[in-house]
Amino acid sequence: MSLTDCLLRTEQEHGVLRITFARPDKRNALNEAMWSELDRILKPFERASKLRAVVLVGAGGHFSAGADIAELQLKLQDKVWMKRNHIAVQRAQQRVYRLPMPTIALIEGSCFGGGLGLASACDFRIAAPSARFSVTPARLGLAYSLLDMRRLVDLVGPAVAREMLLLSAILDADEAKRCGLVTRLVGEDVIEAALADLLRSIADSSPRAIATIKLSLLKLADGQRFGDSATRAQFDALFDGPDFAEGAAAFMEKRMPRFDL
Numbered sequence: 001m002s003l004t005d006c007l008l009r010t011e012q013e014h015g016v017l018r019i020t021f022a023r024p025d026k027r028n029a030l031n032e033a034m035w036s037e038l039d040r041i042l043k044p045f046e047r048a049s050k051l052r053a054v055v056l057v058g059a060g061g062h063f064s065a066g067a068d069i070a071e072l073q074l075k076l077q078d079k080v081w082m083k084r085n086h087i088a089v090q091r092a093q094q095r096v097y098r099l100p101m102p103t104i105a106l107i108e109g110s111c112f113g114g115g116l117g118l119a120s121a122c123d124f125r126i127a128a129p130s131a132r133f134s135v136t137p138a139r140l141g142l143a144y145s146l147l148d149m150r151r152l153v154d155l156v157g158p159a160v161a162r163e164m165l166l167l168s169a170i171l172d173a174d175e176a177k178r179c180g181l182v183t184r185l186v187g188e189d190v191i192e193a194a195l196a197d198l199l200r201s202i203a204d205s206s207p208r209a210i211a212t213i214k215l216s217l218l219k220l221a222d223g224q225r226f227g228d229s230a231t232r233a234q235f236d237a238l239f240d241g242p243d244f245a246e247g248a249a250a251f252m253e254k255r256m257p258r259f260d261l
Helices: 003-007 032-045 069-074 079-097 113-121 146-156 158-167 173-178 188-203 207-221 229-239 242-252
Strands: 008-013 016-021 053-058 103-107 110-112 124-127 132-134
Touching: 003 008, 008 032, 016 032, 032 079, 053 113, 053 188, 079 113, 079 146, 103 113, 103 188, 110 113, 113 132, 113 146, 124 173, 124 188, 146 158, 207 229, 207 242, 229 242
Parallel strands: 016 053, 053 103, 103 124, 110 132
Antiparallel strands: 008 016
16 A cells, blocks of 8 residues: 555445545645545546545545645755646646536535635535635745636635635635535534435436536536537437436336436
8 A cells, every 4th residue: 555545545335435635644735646646536437437426525624734835845946846746736626626426525624725626626515613714825925726716716706715815814614604615514513414415415316417417517617608519419318318217207206216327
């Protein structure tokens, strides 16, 4: 087992892939190897698969403090490494963002910088009262990537995004819920129960329909306004597929549908 395997744990059960950032002594700061490994783990699932959902969570009471600043400082003069690290961060976040199945960030404690970038790339963010959200590139003499900024603005709006980006403001869990950054705010003792409830709702929906809806949502986020051949083909295919037959039958029979992966 490699060091990265120890710092990034995976479990797969009942169609759910759970990825744990396991570096609690560093508040789960993500080094270059972890970013690259996260991308490698998720790559096989970028198309339709036997997964219903992907869950990201941090060990030890924190989601992630973001990029490993100590590592960045050591590598500051290595321009080749710095470029490789930047690419690894962007690939991992985009991989999460473009997965065809629902993605969920389970957040306690620190959710900063690159950790916030990952959480923002997810479809849902379940947070406990201890959660804190911040992005502080201006205080590090850096900037946030355009894609990261767009996702943050889409979630919290331009005014709050400016406070976070320009003033390094820290949002507590209540503030994050009010501005739309947090999907569900629950007690620390019931955060796993809230995750289980959300996963049950996902399991009640057609994975093929979800993949089609996510494709359209991504295109809308990319600025596309009208359907294209890909969205129309997937939309039309659902009418001839097994999920619509099961969904319609369940509706008529007044029962919950049973969708296979």
